[in-house]
Amino acid sequence: MESNTVIGLEIHIQLLTDSKIFCNCSTDYIDREPNSHTCPVCLGLPGALPVLNKKVVELALKTALALNCHINRTNIFHRKHYFYPDLPKGYQISQHDQPLAVNGFLEIEMEEPLENKKIRINRIHMEEDAGKLIHLEKDGAAVCSLVDYNRSGIPLLEIVTEPDIQSPQEAIVFLQKLRNIVQYLGVCDGNLESGSMRCDANISIREENSGRLGTKTEIKNMNSFKAIKEALDYEVMRQRKLIEQGDKVSQETRRWDEESGETVFMRSKERAQDYRYFPEPDLLPLTIEQSWIDGIKKNIPELPAERKERFMVDYHLSGYDANRLVEVKPLGDYFEKAAKSYNNYKKLANWILGELLHYLGEENIGMEKSPVSPSALVGLLKLIDQDVISVKIAKNIFEQMFKTGQSAAVLVQNSGFTQISNEKEIDGIIRIVLRDNPETVQDFASGKEKAIHFLVGQVMRHTKGRAQPDMVLNLIKERITEI
Amino acid sequence: MQLNELKAVDYLNMVKSREISVEEVVRDIFQQIDRIEHTLKAYLFINLEEALSEAKKMDRRIKDNDIPPLAGLPVAIKDNICIKGMETTCASRILKGFIPPYDATVTSRIKDAGAIIIGKTNLDEFSMGSTTKNSAFQVTLNPWDINRVPGGSSGGSAVTVASHETLIALGTDTGGSVRVPASFCGIVGIKPTYGRISRYGVISSSSSLDQVGILSKGVKDTAMLMNIISGYDPLDSTSSHISVPDFLLSCTGEGIKDLKFAVPKEFFKQELNIEVKERVADSLNKILKLGGEIEEISLPNLEYALSAYSIIAMAEASSNLAKFDGIQYGLRMEGSGDLEDMYLKTRSEGFGSEVKRRLILGTYFLSSGHYEDYYLKAKKIRNLIRKDFENIFQKYDLIIGPTTPIPPFEIEERIDNQLTMLLADTYTIPVNLAGLPALSINCGFTSKERLPVGLQIIGGPFQEEKMLRVAYNLEQELKEINTVEPNLLF
Numbered sequence: 001m002e003s004n005t006v007i008g009l010e011i012h013i014q015l016l017t018d019s020k021i022f023c024n025c026s027t028d029y030i031d032r033e034p035n036s037h038t039c040p041v042c043l044g045l046p047g048a049l050p051v052l053n054k055k056v057v058e059l060a061l062k063t064a065l066a067l068n069c070h071i072n073r074t075n076i077f078h079r080k081h082y083f084y085p086d087l088p089k090g091y092q093i094s095q096h097d098q099p100l101a102v103n104g105f106l107e108i109e110m111e112e113p114l115e116n117k118k119i120r121i122n123r124i125h126m127e128e129d130a131g132k133l134i135h136l137e138k139d140g141a142a143v144c145s146l147v148d149y150n151r152s153g154i155p156l157l158e159i160v161t162e163p164d165i166q167s168p169q170e171a172i173v174f175l176q177k178l179r180n181i182v183q184y185l186g187v188c189d190g191n192l193e194s195g196s197m198r199c200d201a202n203i204s205i206r207e208e209n210s211g212r213l214g215t216k217t218e219i220k221n222m223n224s225f226k227a228i229k230e231a232l233d234y235e236v237m238r239q240r241k242l243i244e245q246g247d248k249v250s251q252e253t254r255r256w257d258e259e260s261g262e263t264v265f266m267r268s269k270e271r272a273q274d275y276r277y278f279p280e281p282d283l284l285p286l287t288i289e290q291s292w293i294d295g296i297k298k299n300i301p302e303l304p305a306e307r308k309e310r311f312m313v314d315y316h317l318s319g320y321d322a323n324r325l326v327e328v329k330p331l332g333d334y335f336e337k338a339a340k341s342y343n344n345y346k347k348l349a350n351w352i353l354g355e356l357l358h359y360l361g362e363e364n365i366g367m368e369k370s371p372v373s374p375s376a377l378v379g380l381l382k383l384i385d386q387d388v389i390s391v392k393i394a395k396n397i398f399e400q401m402f403k404t405g406q407s408a409a410v411l412v413q414n415s416g417f418t419q420i421s422n423e424k425e426i427d428g429i430i431r432i433v434l435r436d437n438p439e440t441v442q443d444f445a446s447g448k449e450k451a452i453h454f455l456v457g458q459v460m461r462h463t464k465g466r467a468q469p470d471m472v473l474n475l476i477k478e479r480i481t482e483i
Numbered sequence: 484m485q486l487n488e489l490k491a492v493d494y495l496n497m498v499k500s501r502e503i504s505v506e507e508v509v510r511d512i513f514q515q516i517d518r519i520e521h522t523l524k525a526y527l528f529i530n531l532e533e534a535l536s537e538a539k540k541m542d543r544r545i546k547d548n549d550i551p552p553l554a555g556l557p558v559a560i561k562d563n564i565c566i567k568g569m570e571t572t573c574a575s576r577i578l579k580g581f582i583p584p585y586d587a588t589v590t591s592r593i594k595d596a597g598a599i600i601i602g603k604t605n606l607d608e609f610s611m612g613s614t615t616k617n618s619a620f621q622v623t624l625n626p627w628d629i630n631r632v633p634g635g636s637s638g639g640s641a642v643t644v645a646s647h648e649t650l651i652a653l654g655t656d657t658g659g660s661v662r663v664p665a666s667f668c669g670i671v672g673i674k675p676t677y678g679r680i681s682r683y684g685v686i687s688s689s690s691s692l693d694q695v696g697i698l699s700k701g702v703k704d705t706a707m708l709m710n711i712i713s714g715y716d717p718l719d720s721t722s723s724h725i726s727v728p729d730f731l732l733s734c735t736g737e738g739i740k741d742l743k744f745a746v747p748k749e750f751f752k753q754e755l756n757i758e759v760k761e762r763v764a765d766s767l768n769k770i771l772k773l774g775g776e777i778e779e780i781s782l783p784n785l786e787y788a789l790s791a792y793s794i795i796a797m798a799e800a801s802s803n804l805a806k807f808d809g810i811q812y813g814l815r816m817e818g819s820g821d822l823e824d825m826y827l828k829t830r831s832e833g834f835g836s837e838v839k840r841r842l843i844l845g846t847y848f849l850s851s852g853h854y855e856d857y858y859l860k861a862k863k864i865r866n867l868i869r870k871d872f873e874n875i876f877q878k879y880d881l882i883i884g885p886t887t888p889i890p891p892f893e894i895e896e897r898i899d900n901q902l903t904m905l906l907a908d909t910y911t912i913p914v915n916l917a918g919l920p921a922l923s924i925n926c927g928f929t930s931k932e933r934l935p936v937g938l939q940i941i942g943g944p945f946q947e948e949k950m951l952r953v954a955y956n957l958e959q960e961l962k963e964i965n966t967v968e969p970n971l972l973f
Binding site: 040044046050052085281 | 564565571573578581583584585587682683684685686687689690691717718719720721798799801802804805806807808810811812822826846849850851854858
């Protein structure tokens, strides 16, 4: 029996506002003292009332427009009821049948097979985040649970896709692109590890012959792209196996367990929870004027896809390089800053995507905090272009720049790494090399062209790379013909 | 005359002219509380020490010519309105020990204006009732007849005013909770337009129906305090931006000759007590005498009001009371250590039976499969009722009729079914559904038992000035009645 994979995603992103969605408390809550960023409203104290933060709507609209959605002009907030200690009011203020936006899409580029594919967005709505439970243990046994409400009331946007995703790899490409967009928009920092971006997935296997959708499971607790890929791969495999064995997939919520590398049963969905949605009477319906939408539309910044095109045209970069540069906004920003004073764009891109990313990755430093500034990198590249140092030495210098924060010029000066451009000096070394390798010289003389590269390499070794290879090659040729 | 018997406006005049001191008045109030509170049980908390020290402070300020608008005015506050640092229980075990870390907007407005809080008053648990019998802590008695209920749910506030245990009080009105006890206790009670007064810090019973109201000894007192607590509050999204007039300007001898009154025939059906009917008729005659024009009208959808109200009020309450889960504040029953068990035990123990009944029904009304049949239909009826009123207010200035169909009933009276318990609220409920302002003023007494009868004046949205003007003119006309006091010698 043939079957194919059907995946739909539910993504929550925390919006980058200064204050929470329904009160004035600061959203700067990570690593703060528990419950220090709270007030009667986000603690859900008796008598407190919510007041909508307009900035939340603005960022939500920005996102919805960038994802090609239809904006609902009348927005209603609903109460979604359930009991849990991190939910102080006994309900979450969310949106239900009149969400902010519906019917959008995001186009992704797949490499294998090479195609552009539209993933439809079902809906986008605004809601509040809940607090966080902290479970205290002593000698491995649970002692008590504490609640930190600092996160309570952080604005969230829930983005729900249609089940258009056909493989775990597609899900990853979609999520990376989505993250990229929200970062470009400045609406979310898109950090899966810290939870500012969270993703749940619904998975089922479609019967190829009948085309019927199989029973779906929902997967939670995936806190990195790696985890998402592994969890989805695992779940697809698990469902396939069940179907092959003639068993049924049961409708349930499963949790990704990073340690065991499996999805684990959490709860059955057969008895669906009744959230008893009803319109939030403490908030008035929100009317979104067309002029507001127009104003936001005008201010939507350049998005990755447009930027990629521009990089290919303006900087003559390959699609591959352009794509990699725009994938992370600060990387593209870095490139553009450097490109203002340096016009060998290909070389610049290579250095950024090569050396710079390598060291940033090694030290786990964000692009914005790179110890080598765009102008410092340009300084280094210019030394290469002026034949002051070789590429090999430049790489060495770059490492030192990264570690010390000093400029290339200073490092080159201090270390005596300047290229030997004095012919006489090199000539002496060449003579020694030719003397010590008579057989190779013979080989070259008798027509083995490649033999000369060994000789050049020997010279470079003697000069510790400070000689200019082209010059060395020419000088060797000269000397050999002299002999 | 004891100073605690003063009306609020007279108090302010005398304090400001330094005829009396704040401390004297506050002491007289506590003396009165001392004398009768053990019988009436109107207060859940008495703020004795703080009130006295505040009184002394205010006297010093007045001496220094620093006189705020409310200049030490003694106010009682219903125990569902938050006061920073003062236990607020909604007369429920589940909130026992809850001390709000913040002031409700109405609280901070009266504090800033220099009022002194005398104490927190009893209510039906979470305002669910019209008797003040449904308090988890005590039953409040009617000062006119201690065998009878004072009405509710703001019964505590009404009784403190009627028996001079304060000069004025704040209550809340969800379906008549200010007007019914005002009527049963023979005083003035106003429920302003929904959105006129901030609900921030008022523990919600039913968010779309609740509104803060005032219980007072006279129309001018009401107008004076309305001036202080009305107006937009950025902390309450449902509060209105409409500007606040000087309501005291409505309390003049301007007369009511220009006003047209509508009397809904639905308010005069068989459930209406004959003596209540007679007293209301007397008032209508007074209005005619004063030059007002009266016509009988019909509000055709009124008969559905009680059902629609019950569904909406209970549905909203089931949601609003979900937060009382034993986690952050108030009562917690530990149970077996299992979270679900803790929730069950806490809520089973914490809520009284009437509250539980309404929460169960409200939860049912909102549950999937029933939402459309109950909540959505109730909302449609609500809109029809609103339209009925709108139509009337296109032709008439005010609607007038009885506040309650019956005078105060006996505490032990058996209530046959749950709907007749809401009977007292029959004429007040439609007003909350439509979000309109209404006021109850005493218009006389039943002949045998000498029980107070209330007249209800209903206005269009934000038409409190007209209501106050009529009430003030009637008050002048009914002066003889209004000087009758309950016999407090028990």
